Amino acid sequence: xxxxxRRNTQGIRIDPEAEATHEPRxxxxxxxxxxxxxxxxxxxxxxxxxxxxxxxxxxGPTTDDEMARMTILIEEPTPGVEQAKKQLQKLxxxxxxxxxxxxxxRRELAMIKVDGEKPDDINAVxxxxxxQAVDACDETVTVEVTGSKQKVDAAIEAFSQFGIxxxxxxxxxxxxxxxxxxx
Amino acid sequence: MSERASIPKPEDEDESDDEQQPxxxxxxxxxxxxxxxxxxxxxxxxxxxxxxxxxxxxxSDINHxxxxxxxxxxxxxxxxxxxxxxxxxxxxTSGPGATNLVTGIADANMDSDPMIALTGQVPTEFVGNDAFxxxxxxxxxxxxxxxxxxxxxxxxxxxxxxxxxxxxxEGRQGPTLVDLPKDVTKGETDKExxxxxxxxxxxxxxxxxxxxxxxxxxxIESADKPVILAGGGVIKADATEELFRFATKYEIPVITTMxxxxxxxxxxxxxxxMAGMHGTxxxxxxxxxxxxxxxxxTRFDDRLTGGVDSFAPDAELVHVDIDPAEISKNIYADxxxxxDAGRVLDQLYDAMTAAPDADEWREQCQTWKDEYxxxxxxxxxxxxxxxxxxxxxxxxxxxxxxxxxGVGQHQMWACQxxxxxxxxxxxxxHGLGTMGYGVPSAIGAKLAAPDQEVVSFDGDGSFLxxxxxxxxxxxxxxxxxxVVLNNEAIGMVRQWQDGFYEGRRMASEYPxxxxxxxxxxxxxxxxxxxxxxxxxxxxxxxxxxxxxxAVIDALIDPAENxxxxxxxxxxxxxxxxxxxQL
Numbered sequence: 001x002x003x004x005x006r007r008n009t010q011g012i013r014i015d016p017e018a019e020a021t022h023e024p025r026x027x028x029x030x031x032x033x034x035x036x037x038x039x040x041x042x043x044x045x046x047x048x049x050x051x052x053x054x055x056x057x058x059x060g061p062t063t064d065d066e067m068a069r070m071t072i073l074i075e076e077p078t079p080g081v082e083q084a085k086k087q088l089q090k091l092x093x094x095x096x097x098x099x100x101x102x103x104x105x106r107r108e109l110a111m112i113k114v115d116g117e118k119p120d121d122i123n124a125v126x127x128x129x130x131x132q133a134v135d136a137c138d139e140t141v142t143v144e145v146t147g148s149k150q151k152v153d154a155a156i157e158a159f160s161q162f163g164i165x166x167x168x169x170x171x172x173x174x175x176x177x178x179x180x181x182x183x
Numbered sequence: 184m185s186e187r188a189s190i191p192k193p194e195d196e197d198e199s200d201d202e203q204q205p206x207x208x209x210x211x212x213x214x215x216x217x218x219x220x221x222x223x224x225x226x227x228x229x230x231x232x233x234x235x236x237x238x239x240x241x242x243s244d245i246n247h248x249x250x251x252x253x254x255x256x257x258x259x260x261x262x263x264x265x266x267x268x269x270x271x272x273x274x275x276t277s278g279p280g281a282t283n284l285v286t287g288i289a290d291a292n293m294d295s296d297p298m299i300a301l302t303g304q305v306p307t308e309f310v311g312n313d314a315f316x317x318x319x320x321x322x323x324x325x326x327x328x329x330x331x332x333x334x335x336x337x338x339x340x341x342x343x344x345x346x347x348x349x350x351x352x353e354g355r356q357g358p359t360l361v362d363l364p365k366d367v368t369k370g371e372t373d374k375e376x377x378x379x380x381x382x383x384x385x386x387x388x389x390x391x392x393x394x395x396x397x398x399x400x401x402x403i404e405s406a407d408k409p410v411i412l413a414g415g416g417v418i419k420a421d422a423t424e425e426l427f428r429f430a431t432k433y434e435i436p437v438i439t440t441m442x443x444x445x446x447x448x449x450x451x452x453x454x455x456x457m458a459g460m461h462g463t464x465x466x467x468x469x470x471x472x473x474x475x476x477x478x479x480x481t482r483f484d485d486r487l488t489g490g491v492d493s494f495a496p497d498a499e500l501v502h503v504d505i506d507p508a509e510i511s512k513n514i515y516a517d518x519x520x521x522x523d524a525g526r527v528l529d530q531l532y533d534a535m536t537a538a539p540d541a542d543e544w545r546e547q548c549q550t551w552k553d554e555y556x557x558x559x560x561x562x563x564x565x566x567x568x569x570x571x572x573x574x575x576x577x578x579x580x581x582x583x584x585x586x587x588x589g590v591g592q593h594q595m596w597a598c599q600x601x602x603x604x605x606x607x608x609x610x611x612x613h614g615l616g617t618m619g620y621g622v623p624s625a626i627g628a629k630l631a632a633p634d635q636e637v638v639s640f641d642g643d644g645s646f647l648x649x650x651x652x653x654x655x656x657x658x659x660x661x662x663x664x665x666v667v668l669n670n671e672a673i674g675m676v677r678q679w680q681d682g683f684y685e686g687r688r689m690a691s692e693y694p695x696x697x698x699x700x701x702x703x704x705x706x707x708x709x710x711x712x713x714x715x716x717x718x719x720x721x722x723x724x725x726x727x728x729x730x731x732x733a734v735i736d737a738l739i740d741p742a743e744n745x746x747x748x749x750x751x752x753x754x755x756x757x758x759x760x761x762x763x764q765l
Binding site (some may be wrong): 002005008013041045086094095 | 333492497511512
């Protein structure tokens with residue numbers, strides 16, 4: 001007598017009727033943490049040693065001096081997202097962890113330094129993406145663009161016609177919409 | 184061994200019953216925090232950056248056991264924690280002292296053993312300058328502790344230690360560390376440490392969700408082939424009575440994991456003993472064919488599950504664990520029950536209205552016991568079989584005798600052929616698999632349970648890694664029997680080379696090892712040599728009767744291997760009983 005069943009790599013019994021494996025999805029985790037030295041290293045270390053796919057991590061202060069907020073973008077199948085949340089919650093300096101709704105407000109900032117030969121055209125493209133020139137010299141113009149990841153991607157694509165010299169991008173910062181608290 | 188001759192105390196020792204002196208330095212506050220938490224023993228090694236803390240220990244009633252090497256200190260503290268249930272304490276200086284502790288800390292972390300490590304650090308003003316004996320100890324140990332603290336202020340260093348102590352003990356137990364810069368411990372303070380208390384961000388759920396308990400209870404009641412898998416968490420939670428009550432009331436067979444040895448009496452008819460890579464054939468058959476698995480305090484390690492695709496493939500899983508992150512980490516839990524093992528077992532006990540109808544299943548399990556007994560051949564004209572030595576030792580000792588081991592073949596023979604009946608009698612390195620764990624762990628175990636017999640099974644390779652700790656056992660006059668199952672090889676590797684690497688025995692044979700009986704004598708312990716079957720019992724008895732540490736160098740059959748065996752990542756239901764079945 002041998003059992004017929006099988007489990008997938010996530011230890012879930014495979015139901016032939018249902019989907020056998022879970023596809024990776026993007027999730028935004030927001031974590032309130034103690035604002036003290038070493039917390040960033042602890043969180044980033046956790047993600048690397050447990051092999052969670054992390055796309056970006058941002059950290060900054062909150063209204064409470066003792067707390068900071070981290071916004072972490074990961075790409076994992078649902079069981080991996082759940083595991084990441086639980087592992088994160090387990091770290092002692094982590095106060096709370098939530099996964100944001102898909103419609104949460106997400107923003108990134110990019111600064112794009114392009115060749116400055118066509119300043120008017122550059123300004124026109126910047127206007128199109130709600131950005132603005134923040135620095136200019138004889139040779140270059142630097143433009144700032146804020147928006148969703150897709151919008152920033154599109155802006156960079158559009159600026160590439162001028163010849164991009166350098167780019168810097170932040171990770172995603174995100175908050176829930178409406179009156180709903182993010183924590 | 185209730186009375187100990189230890190380090191000399193200052194002459195005014197009698198005054199220790201008087202009111203405690205107020206603290207004046209950070210170091211005194213550190214020691215006061217340990218005293219308040221109830222620490223009885225510290226295992227450690229002196230050194231420059233930790234000297235202020237040792238100086239404060241001079242005036243304390245806490246006993247210090249000087250180990251030969253910091254790794255020994257961390258393993259002894261770990262074993263002390265396993266046997267006593269309270270965090271074991273170890274000290275080391277900065278740099279190499281701290282890095283030498285690392286193996287023992289990682290070991291405690293993998294096995295959820297309560298332990299607190301205090302490390303010296305260079306003075307704060309030198310931190311980051313690559314000063315003499317500086318290591319980023321917090322950075323090194325953060326991934327292998329529940330939390331590592333860097334003490335920054337003499338006024339609060341005692342609070343850090345109090346919190347670290349409480350955290351090591353609360354919820355899922357584990358190691359914590361406090362790094363102590365020398366200026367912080369030397370610095371003046373009159374602040375008494377706060378009472379041990381976990382940080383407010385650390386929450387523990389002790390009781391499982393009622394609705395989920397009811398659903399799980401219903402699933403167990405209606406199961407045809409239920410089985411309980413008891414892990415080390417049952418012992419850590421002191422839940423063996425609750426487990427016994429639950430299993431016997433509802434007549435559900437019980438398998439244990441390796442850390443779960445002692446969670447359920449192995450001589451009980453419901454016991455199927457240990458499952459996994461070197462588990463019993465009947466436990467592995469049961470875990471493969473069950474339709475409802477109740478896992479309690481186990482993290483479904485790969486040495487237990489084998490390949491997850493074939494692990495309990497038809498079973499719904501009821502998973503009881505105090506750590507929510509263990510739920511569905513490796514094996515998906517259909518009924519997740521987060522809480523204290525004993526409390527949740529009682530919840531399940533109360534929620535169930537009838538035992539599952541499992542007569543046929545229990546009979547099947549008995550049939551497997553008859554079909555796949557643990558077995559070995561013992562021809563008179565061949566070298567000693569290690570299994571026979573383990574069995575003989577088990578027969579002459581009481582049920583509460585404590586077994587510690589190193590890591591390797593000898594450890595598996597101890598698991599298989601010793602019959603564990605009581606919790607906290609099995610002390611081993613499970614998750615990390617640390618060779619060398621045997622000698623220092625026996626020291627920690629003996630000091631935690633001075634009235635219980637302690638036997639340490641070791642292999643020749645494993646014993647050689649920490650043999651210097653014998654000097655500590657001799658100095659402290661600890662009545663421990665060490666049995667080196669000596670096959671002149673790093674046997675488990677040799678077994679794998681024969682099984683999976685076409686017998687290419689690269690770096691696994693140790694024909695150059697010392698004579699351990701003579702080595703023991705050089706340390707001041709008693710040494711015995713065991714080569715023949717007719718000497719087994721008398722040698723064991725002679726070693727046990729010796730008042731102090733005794734070492735038996737048992738020359739065993741070098742060809743003997745550990746079976747049954749499920750190859751790494753394999754199917755538990757397809758265990759091999761010999762090399763030709765691999």
